[in-house]
Amino acid sequence: MPRGTRLFVGQKVRQLRRYARMDQAAMARLLGISISYLSQLENDDRPLTAKVKAALAGAFPLDWSGFDERPEEQLLGAFNWALANPGLGSPPPDPERAERLHLHYPDFAARYVELHHALRQTQDRLAMVEEAAADGARAPWDLVRDWFHETDNYVHALDIAAEDLSRQLGLEGMGNEARLIDALSRRHDCRTRFSARDAGTLRAYDAATRELTVRAALPPPSRAFQLANQLMQLELDAQMAEITEEAGFGDPTTEQLLLLSLANYAAGALLMPYGAFRQAARDLRHDVEPLATRFGVSFEQACHRLATLQRPGLRGVPFFFCRVDMAGNIIKRHSATRLHFAQFGGACPLWNVHEAVAIPDRILVQLAEMPEGTRYVIIARGLVKPSGGYGRAPRRYALALGCEVEHASHVIYADGLRLTDEAAPTPIGPSCRLCPRETCGHRAFPPLDRPIRIDPARRGILPYSVG
Structure with missing residues (x-):
């Protein structure tokens, strides 16, 4: 000044x-x-x-x-x-x-x-290298995830285009499905039909006949998302191809995966346009259920979108978001916080997301602390996705959404938590192979970077102690 x-x-x-x-x-x-x-x-x-x-x-x-x-x-x-x-x-x-x-x-x-x-980016990349050393070569899925992390989970060109198109189409939650079908027809001569035949296919597009087939049994938010996904592929194919080329992966599989992820990102940005969604989230103090209802999306879609609100000059609360399956594998992950999933690993048994898998449709709230002292307000919710038929097992998983405790006043789930109590947080950590907590009795593996001691004359909770 x-x-x-x-x-x-x-x-x-x-x-x-x-x-x-x-x-x-x-x-x-x-x-x-x-x-x-x-x-x-x-x-x-x-x-x-x-x-x-x-x-x-x-x-x-x-x-x-x-x-x-x-x-x-x-x-x-x-x-x-x-x-x-x-x-x-x-x-x-x-x-x-x-x-x-x-x-x-x-x-x-x-x-x-x-x-x-630059320091923060270097720390993030070091965490990625550490995980790669623990788990082997990085797969295309990991490379795409890391690309999104380095962009702060925000793709400006796609986000702006999606917001403009959402305004043109008059998308507002209720009636989105009909408006999207109409847009596909008017703008791209694409006919949409719903089918109950193939329970394993959510969406299929035939470019020769310009026919889009969507699984009829999907819940309304999922049907709308598949329609939005195809619309954005047709609308923004050139922009997405340019972004993929600039990413410079040089591997066809990774490039196709990035294109798929960009289409998913654009679909979410279309159904939940940045400015309106950010303001609604603030007004509702990030209460996910009414937020999802207002925009006609699923709980998962709303959580995912919250983790992408990083537009310069108009940022939202920085959240991390992930989906975890019954085996504890993190199968979807985005983080706008200091908690980098390559470092976190998703394996800590004290993390509430593991408990949530077994308790569908109930929101669990946790105040957690990482080893370096950063505290997070975390919600986890277990969900079951119907399989579409008796012979197919339903998919069970849990979602986790969290932010650093400094943003707690903006998040309704933090109400009632003992935010200033030193003993209140649950001491979570990165994956066991990278966690520095020496006295944790919940370890599955010893840390890679520290020696262990074994005393045949003494047995604790673990058969070794960390040096």
Whole structure:
């Protein structure tokens, strides 16, 4: 902020407090100021100081990104966030000193932000390498997953095009199926029919006859998603081919898998257009069930979309999302948080997603902590997908959705959790082969990077101790 400029933002501070459902006393405690000082701020009797700005940015990181859209203030927010990154292991400098540094050396602040972003990317890639060393060569599925992670699970060109098309078609949840069938017919001369013959096929498109066949027994949200998927393949084939070429995999299987994933992404963006979906999620405090109902999608589709709301300048709460099968395999994964699934592994038996598999249609809530100290609010829900016939076993799996605890005020599932209690979180970890927790009695395997000790004269919960 230029020298001499004073920032009065009383209405915005009041809106933040009300959105977080706080009274003035609670907000004052959070910011480390008196109630009278907060009242003066809200009535524009006092401007923001560097310390209060830093406190607001730390307490409301998502809202603060749109608090003051001037470039210098956006850079200051990013600079403060990078300085406060707990992964650096040292306390951040005083907010006033950080602001002076940013004011006098803006190029340095910008470079520091870039380096911090590069550090996080390097840490993510190191986690991928560690998992690859533990599990062998990376498969096409893993390569595509990592590509999405490096894009922050957000593909701007597809997202913007899908949002524009959704507006043109008037998609609004109710009646989406009929509108999509009509769009396929009008825009691409594609005839849609529903079939009950092949229970193993969800969607089949014949390019020669321009006929799309969709499985009739699918639930309405799944039918709409298959229709949207085919529409986006026809609408955005050139854009998706360009993105795939730029990814540079050089392997036909991986490229085809990326094309499939991009079509799925675009279909979700069409049914849940970015701006409307983000606002509805905020209004509902990310209560997934009414959110899914409002947009005519499934619980899983809504969870998946929440993990992609990373549009620059209009970000949503950063979530991770995954699907886990009965054997504990993570078969779908996306993360906009620091919790990288290549590092997490999905094998920790203390993670509530394993319990959820056995309890269909019930939401379990967990406050969990990773070994480096990052805490997450996690929900898990078990689901059963009908097979379409007596001779086929239904598919049973669980979904997990989580965010870092700093965003808890935006998430209805955090209500009632003991967020500040040091003993409250469940100590989860990465996969057992990578987990550093020495005293965990739930291990399936010893860690790869640490020696173990075996004492024939002494037996604990595990037959070894970690050195």
